[in-house]
Amino acid sequence: MGILALVGTRKGLFVLRGDDDRAGWRVDGPLLDGWGIYHATVDTRDGTLYAAANHVAYGPTVQRSADGGQTWKRSKKIGLPEWSGLTVRAAWHIEPGLPQEPGTLYLGTDPGALFRSDDAGETWEPNRGILEHPTRDRWFPGAGGLCCHSIQLDPGDPQRIHVGITAAGTFRSDDGGQTWLPANKNVAANYLPTPYPEVGQCVHKLLLHPARPDRLWQQNHCGVYRSDNGGDSWERLDQNGLPSGFGFPIMIDPNDPDTALVIPERSPEYRYSPDGRLTVFRTRDGGQTWEKMSDGLPQRAWAVVLREASAFDADSVYFGTQGGSFFALADGDTWVEGARHLPPILSVEVTQWSR
Amino acid sequence: MVQVVVPSIVAAQAGGRQRFDVEATTVGEALRGLPVADLLVNERGEWTRYLNVFVDGRDARELGGPACPLTGSREILIIAMISGG
Numbered sequence: 001m002g003i004l005a006l007v008g009t010r011k012g013l014f015v016l017r018g019d020d021d022r023a024g025w026r027v028d029g030p031l032l033d034g035w036g037i038y039h040a041t042v043d044t045r046d047g048t049l050y051a052a053a054n055h056v057a058y059g060p061t062v063q064r065s066a067d068g069g070q071t072w073k074r075s076k077k078i079g080l081p082e083w084s085g086l087t088v089r090a091a092w093h094i095e096p097g098l099p100q101e102p103g104t105l106y107l108g109t110d111p112g113a114l115f116r117s118d119d120a121g122e123t124w125e126p127n128r129g130i131l132e133h134p135t136r137d138r139w140f141p142g143a144g145g146l147c148c149h150s151i152q153l154d155p156g157d158p159q160r161i162h163v164g165i166t167a168a169g170t171f172r173s174d175d176g177g178q179t180w181l182p183a184n185k186n187v188a189a190n191y192l193p194t195p196y197p198e199v200g201q202c203v204h205k206l207l208l209h210p211a212r213p214d215r216l217w218q219q220n221h222c223g224v225y226r227s228d229n230g231g232d233s234w235e236r237l238d239q240n241g242l243p244s245g246f247g248f249p250i251m252i253d254p255n256d257p258d259t260a261l262v263i264p265e266r267s268p269e270y271r272y273s274p275d276g277r278l279t280v281f282r283t284r285d286g287g288q289t290w291e292k293m294s295d296g297l298p299q300r301a302w303a304v305v306l307r308e309a310s311a312f313d314a315d316s317v318y319f320g321t322q323g324g325s326f327f328a329l330a331d332g333d334t335w336v337e338g339a340r341h342l343p344p345i346l347s348v349e350v351t352q353w354s355r
Numbered sequence: 356m357v358q359v360v361v362p363s364i365v366a367a368q369a370g371g372r373q374r375f376d377v378e379a380t381t382v383g384e385a386l387r388g389l390p391v392a393d394l395l396v397n398e399r400g401e402w403t404r405y406l407n408v409f410v411d412g413r414d415a416r417e418l419g420g421p422a423c424p425l426t427g428s429r430e431i432l433i434i435a436m437i438s439g440g
Binding site: 033034035055056057058059061072074076077 | 362363364365367368393394395403405406435436
């Protein structure tokens with residue numbers, strides 16, 4: 001077995017195949033040539049590839065491939081009801097459903113809309129609870145739009161779903177998506193007159209720990225946070241050694257709920273590596289302390305890593321930069337640059353592959 | 356019968372086919388009838404500002420947009436605007 005990385009770029013999808021030790025990588029692509037791949041993933045239930053593919057002229061699409069990316073089929077047009085006055089501007093994130101619900105997938109889009117498919121991605125129905133949420137008039141777009149970019153399913157409770165929307169915040173459903181409660185307590189929104197509002201938080205990426213589903217992590221516009229109660233409240237963690245609380249991606253270790261990794265950027269105004277030094281920071285104690293991980297990364301780099309541009313599996317973590325470099329953490333906590341000079345990297349996901 | 360020519364990225368979504376012969380009385384009707392219509396026009400046959408549509412070399416926007424009649428027309432050429440990085 002090796003590692004297969006789906007690297008979505010502004011110009012198409014690249015497929016990187018790595019050895020078990022993550023030291024050597026082969027680059028193929030681009031697939032879906034010319035499309036901006038905001039996210040691509042493998043549905044491990046049946047091996048189908050899915051891609052959230054967007055184009056400035058041709059709009060948002062969801063594409064799927066049952067033959068490893070050789071041929072692709074486009075979903076039916078992703079639409080919102082006319083009464084909403086909204087149109088879908090971008091497809092952001094595709095989340096396959098739980099193992100016990102084959103054919104079900106979730107899709108996050110701009111403008112802050114969640115969709116569900118029960119026919120393996122052929123058609124998509126908007127979630128009314130999110131679309132008609134009573135706080136929607138207090139949501140507003142970030143620089144990337146009003147994007148629903150994080151969808152986290154609770155493996156132990158099929159009725160519980162978490163979503164992250166920029167800049168609306170984190171929301172949780174305990175009834176399979178019928179109703180949604182804001183889950184932003186103690187999460188700052190220091191660009192608003194009320195620093196801790198009910199909604200309006202700019203969550204950049206939200207992750208649930210699969211072995212301890214009440215534990216959530218989020219990289220936010222205003223800090224790094226952890227929740228131990230399913231999002232009922234949050235603890236801020238970036239004042240314990242990170243150079244900045246600002247950043248986009250976050251990675252976790254599925255074997256250890258206390259481990260998370262972030263890639264800080266210098267403040268919302270500047271958005272590149274602090275001090276021109278690309279560094280990943282890791283905590284192994286739930287965010288109480290952070291350690292630098294820069295062995296193998298460029299000595300000088302003003303890097304930008306986007307919200308979907310990192311991934312993790314049971315063995316390692318991976319990320320890609322807007323400068324077109326893909327990095328994997330190899331043995332000895334050393335980063336390996338698996339590819340460079342790709343188009344700007346928008347997204348990374350990993351899975352296993354058979355040679 | 357009019358022939359519609361689509362850009363290469365759109366053609367890739369139709370199995371590589373770039374030219375389509377369609378029966379239609381207006382530009383909007385012709386574009387709505389394509390297998391890649393969802394990438395080009397909305398339900399009313401309107402296209403975005405990022406696309407230019409030419410009917411026998413003339414900009415369809417100046418000929419009535421989606422309602423542009425196709426009487427005697429031979430070719431509809433769709434070109435995506437050249438912009439962005």
